[in-house]
Amino acid sequence: MMTTSSLSEAPAAATPVGKVTPRGVVSSEWLKFWSLRSSWIALAASLVVLLAFGVIASATYSPPTAGNSDQGMGDGSSDAVSLALMGTPLVSLVVGSLGVLLFAGEYSTGMIRSTLTAVPTRLPVLFAKSAVVALLVLVLTTIGALMAFALGTIGLDGEKISLSLGDEGVLRSLLGFGVYVALVAAFGVALGALLRSPAGGISSLLGIMMILPNLTSLLPDSMADALEPRFPSTAGEAMFSLHQSADSLSPGGGFVVFAGWVALALxxxxxxxxxxxx
Structure with a gap:
């Protein structure tokens, strides 16, 4: 005969334990992302920087003339796309730092214990964070690049370097920029998970993306020429450059190399x- 105690215990014993699914982990990281004020600020800042730098560079551009060394933010080798994307280095640093903070920040606050307790297999957390931030950055910065280019054409009206969206390579370059910055964000997540320190992750991101290419000046020319195009930032720049120099990678080659760096870090x-x- 069942007692009152056994009846009360039966439902609890039969209650199924929730299963951790990739979709559930992504949903959790999506909600967590939007609950952080820093996420909103970083995304808004990247859009503002992209638009501001692009519009100012285009508006202050002046073509090269004899004895004219003051040419605003543009120069004679610029094109309409490079002017629209003038804010790329700073935007990359902002979204890369955001990626670092998404993972390393949880180690700083101790929240990582709760996260990994909820997802004991662990790796889905890493991939979900990377996917969420990369997707959002891809969409936002691609829209921002298109807006910066569209606004920049107003300032370049009548200039020889002025281009339209339908010109060869323009749309590819603007879309390539969005993919590049999305990979930077995923790279930041990987560095944050690897180093587990916001300061260490951001410093490493800055060193790899901005300082490392400048160190090639210390190497023999032959070695520098071989290595520099394969650094993360220079390979990434090939993804969205309208014109490739003789020693740079193709857009597809730049994507493969930079994606390889991101995959290695992950x-x-x-x-x-x-x-x-x-």
Whole structure:
């Protein structure tokens, strides 16, 4: 005969335990992303920087003339796309830092314990964070690039370098920019998960993306020429450059190289995430 105690215990014993699914992890990271004020600020700042730099560069452009060394933010080798994307270095730093903070920030606050308790397999957290931030950055910066280019054409009206969206390579360059910046954001997530320190992750991002290419000046010319196009930032720039120089990678080659860097960083972060206790 069942007692009152056994009746009360039966439903609890039969209650199924919720299963962790990739969709559930992505949904959780999506909600977590939008609950952070820093996410809103970083996305808004990247859009403002992209538009402001692009519009100002286009509006202040002046073609090269004899004895004219003051040419605004543009120069004679510029094109309408490069002027529209003048804010690329700063935008890359903003979204890359956002990626770092999404993962390393949880280690700083201790929230990572709750996250990994909810998702004991761990790796879905890394990939979900990367996917969420990369997708959002891709959409926002692509729209921003298109807007910056459209507004820039107003300032370049009548100039020889003025282009339209239908001109060869223009749309490819603007879309390539969005893909590049999305990969930078995913790269930041990987560095944040690998180093687990906001300061360390952002410093490493800055060093790899902006300082490393400048160190090639210390190398022999032959070695520098071979290595520089394959650094993350220079390979990434090939993805959205309207014109490729003789020693640069093609847009497709730049994508493969930079995506390889991101994949390598994610693999290292995944290895550490699985091998360490927290």
């Amino acid at each position: 693999a290292a972060a995944a290895f550490r995430l699985k091998r360490t206790d927290v």
